[in-house]
Amino acid sequence: MAMPAVIGQKIHTPIAIGNGRPAMICPLQGENASQLVSRARKIEISPADVVEWRVDTLAERDPGVVRGAAQVVRREVQRPLIATFRSTGEGGQGDPADSQRVYETVAPIADALDVEYSHAARPELLELAYSHEAVPVLSYHNFERAESADALLDRLERMQTCLVRAGEQACQDMPADQAQALRDRGYGVVKVALTARNEMEALMIMAAGCQFERTKARLPLIVVAMGRHGIVSRAFPRNAGSSATFVSADGQASAPGQIDAHALADFYARIGKIALY
């Protein structure tokens, strides 16, 4: 049984990822504070459970601007908040040179930090997350293609091992009460998002996710098949071994194939019990 991740310790209503119904996570993107405010308000009236602030979509990234935007986002977002700074090499819009500094600025207000597995400063960023009581979401993306099921299973295993080790190490370096709080929050979430170039690739990604979740998972997983062929993975995350699905609000998708939050919630309400399980 995987150790759930409790996200939202900086607000009053944290939620457990990997325990029960998969969460709907909605990206919040904006070039400046006023865009962030109006989009955050649209997300607040959507059925999303968690908000992912894509900090890399800010037009300016000097420390004062990022700090100001972080305060605005934290004030507007009443739901658990993941902060993500995805650089251009990782499929986002951020300058890699800004990455570590931006993460340091947003860590105090974030309930979770999304860290790319290939990030050069990965150990430091995982430590940063733990030291700010933020849950790390360790991510891998491939915007071009999927890989074989074996390669994906291997990757999931390596990512999980990396997070478990980082979590155990962080516990050793902390006073006992903080270490216990970290264990209660969970060592983190492993996330993979790969582009499915056809239906078979989408099903293969889902099958690999499902197999890992059933046989090897110690931490919650998020598994996404991106692109139009992968929409099935977003509608039925459970069938991909995934404890969350990324949705969009107001047409602001952060990756290809995201389903509108209201439409997905409606769909689940209509199809009833087969919905997410």
Ligand SMILES: O=C1C[C@@](O)(C(=O)O)C[C@@H](O)[C@@H]1O
């Ligand atoms: O990693 C993910 C998943 C994602 O790429 C998707 O395909 O929905 C969207 C990103 O914003 C998020 O960080």
